[in-house]
Amino acid sequence: MGSVVALVRLQNSREEEIKNSIYEASSLIGFKPNSSVKSVVIKPNLCYYWDADTGYTTDPKVVAGIIDCVREMCGKDVDIKVVEADASAMRTKYSFPVLGYEKLAKQKKVELFNLSGDVLIEKTVQVNNREITFKVPQILLDSDLFINVPKLKVMRATKITCAMKNIFGCIGTPRKVIYHPFLNEAIVGINKILRPHLTIVDGLVALGRFPAKLNLIMASADPFSIDWIASQIMGYKPSKIKYLKMAVNEKVGDPKGVTTCGAKIEEFAKLFPKEGLLSTGFLWSLQFQLLKTYKKMVGDIIPPVLEE
Amino acid sequence: MIKIGVIGLGRMGMLHLINSMKIEDVKVVAAVDSSKKALKKAKLLGVDRIYEDYRDLLNNQSNVDAVIISLPNYLHFESIKLALESGLDVFIEKPLANTVKECREIAKLVKKSGCKLMVGHCFRFLEAIEKMKESLDKGTIGRLEVATIEEVINGPFAHPRVPAPVSDWWFDPKKSGGGALLDIGYHMIDLFRFFAGDAEVIFSSLDYKFSLPVEDGAIVILRSSSCSAKGIVNVGWYQQTIFPKYNFRAILHGNAGFLSSDYLVPRNLYFHAVKEGTKNLLRRIVGKRIRYLSYTYYYESFYRELEHFFDCIKRDSDPPVSVEDGLKTVELIQQAYRLVEQSCMKREI
Secondary structure, three states: OOOEEEEEEOOOOOHHHHHHHHHHHHHHOOOOOOOOOOEEEEEEOOOOOOOHHHOOOOOHHHHHHHHHHHHHHHOOOOEEEEEEOOOOOOOHHHHHHHOOHHHHHHHHOOEEEEHHHOOEEEEEEEEOOEEEEEEEEHHHHHOOEEEEEOEEEEEOOOEEEOHHHHHHOOOOOOOHHHHHHHHHHHHHHHHHHOOOOEEEEEEEEEEOOOEEEEEEEEEEOOHHHHHHHHHHHOOOOHHHOHHHHHHHHOOOOOOOOOEEEEOOHHHHHOOOOOOOHHHOHHHHHHHHHHHHHHHHHHOOOOOHHHHO | OEEEEEEOOOHHHHHHHHHHHOOOOEEEEEEEOOOHHHHHHHHHOOOOEEEOOHHHHHOOOOOOOEEEEOOOHHHHHHHHHHHHHOOOEEEEEOOOOOOHHHHHHHHHHHHHHOOOEEEEOHHHHOHHHHHHHHHHHHOOOOOEEEEEEEEEOOHHHOOOOOOOOOOHHHHOHHHHOOOHHHHHHHHHHHHHHHHHOOEEEEEEEEEOOOOOOOOOEEEEEEEEOOOOOEEEEEEEOOOOOOOOOOOEEEEEEEOOOEEEHHHOOOOOHHHHHHHHHHHHHHHHHOOOOOOOOHHHOOOHHHHHHHHHHHHHHHHOOOOOOOHHHHHHHHHHHHHHHHHHHHHHHHHHO
16 A cells, blocks of 8 residues: 655745754654664765756755754664765766765765665566666665655656656666666666665755746655655656556555645645656657758768767 | 878767868878777778877877877877877867966977967857957957856766766866866857957956865956956856757957847757758758758857868968967966965965
8 A cells, every 4th residue: 555645845945944844744654763773874866966956966955954853863873874876977976075965974974875885786676577687785775764865856768756766876886877778667676675764855946847946845655655646746647657657567556545644736736847848758859860860861960969 | 181080089079070071181090099989989980090099199190190189188288299299280179288388388399390280269160259259350349348258067067968977087186177267268268368369367266166176167357468358257067058058158348339149149049950950951952062060050160160270281371279379378277276376375374
């Protein structure tokens, strides 16, 4: 059965307000960490070097709020690591300073950890009759509390990207582009292996056709339920999102019983800049196809950066 | 026929290689890169000789008349020196070199060798800039008082279509020579020199928003030595830009009017691409020469600068962007860095 998703609307994006909203959202879903929690990993989405105001990456202020909440709930001595893996075009050694995470780590006295440098455990799963092998960082399997902190945004390949796609970002192999030919299966596959205890969505600035201030914090214990609700905020029918459909078939998630509490979906849906026809993946491919045809017919040059 | 070698097949090098192949009486006979994938692509494009080390080409340069160098900044000096000593004409991507000392040595070598050297100051070849320069020279806006020139883009953080990580040399000041100021401020400062002649730096401020060892933004104020004009240069790497958006503009304020590049570049880039593409298609049908890369408006400048370079080899004339232009631009950048250092030292005292 799906679980409860809390939606909390912030009045402003000051640190104290963010922290209170995270508290409120966690309480609404009844989240209480186990008293024996000693190690915590927080996984924001630092997919590229474009900062939180562009809608691409998790705001360090949200992670700061989570760190404060965790310390209040689990004790000051709990070991907290903010983690991210290198990606095909991103290196954490640059994204941590560029996106303000080095400053955050100093302020909050937490460790920044590159998942790609961890011991990677090979795990194989079956999704949609396809066997997929992932290299999974050991720290994510061993931690007492794993908090997933995705961003709310659209993506050409999968229409939306939120909680389940952020787990895909945990794969230790930097060249995750190898999974892109079967991205939907890969997202579902890695979510079979890694199950965060809590997901807090940074919806302060969301990304649709352009970035928009939603001032939203979402929380749930179930990434699938988060994505089911997030897709509705972003203007999609969840049942039309391929990886969500696949997740239902593979029993990674169950839409029955997914409920919301706190604010209403519509409050945020009306603010979200929904994708237009011109920004769909199909039209982007069409543009590049037209360019190639033009090159063939006319003999003009296409800059390699567009052609590759 | 000018036989050339292309050294460095990154984004710019590969573009130069493809552009050169379309220029009349030019043949790309050799290519160099440390990446096997890039070399394979060059081979597929029809380049006969490929090398993994530029020294192998330059030490064995029989059958090559000129080279295009698009290596990381810290390799500019050594590769230019070797090419000039081998008697080859050189087209070098900006900056000419990382330090004024290296630039001066290159200038001496150019003189001694008699070879041609052109620096890739591509902005001078943008149609909008050419038109502005022409109007300014004609006196249309009277005397130039202030020029504001700015470019805010991704810099090294531009997301390629096929994802690849940014090279480490960008953020190592010893290798890159600097950050956004050297990367894009270089072009803006050169444009001020293009409009107002030689200049000096009177104010400079650098930003380190990204907490990296090199600056990610800069504001520099210049004063022309030959007229009273001032230039305000504003550059940054902090803006997420997705093709075809392009955040560059130059505004010339004269005492009788103003000129803005915003009025001289296409308003709607998609419409412009379709219009120029259709024109080219018609040119092809009626057998006329097509205008390469005009559909992108700013990539066209990379093609045109190479046309000028090869033209000056063919005609045995001086290149439109000389080694002195490269040297003076690097001098101004060093001045800007020095001013910031001095003001930091003052604050510490």
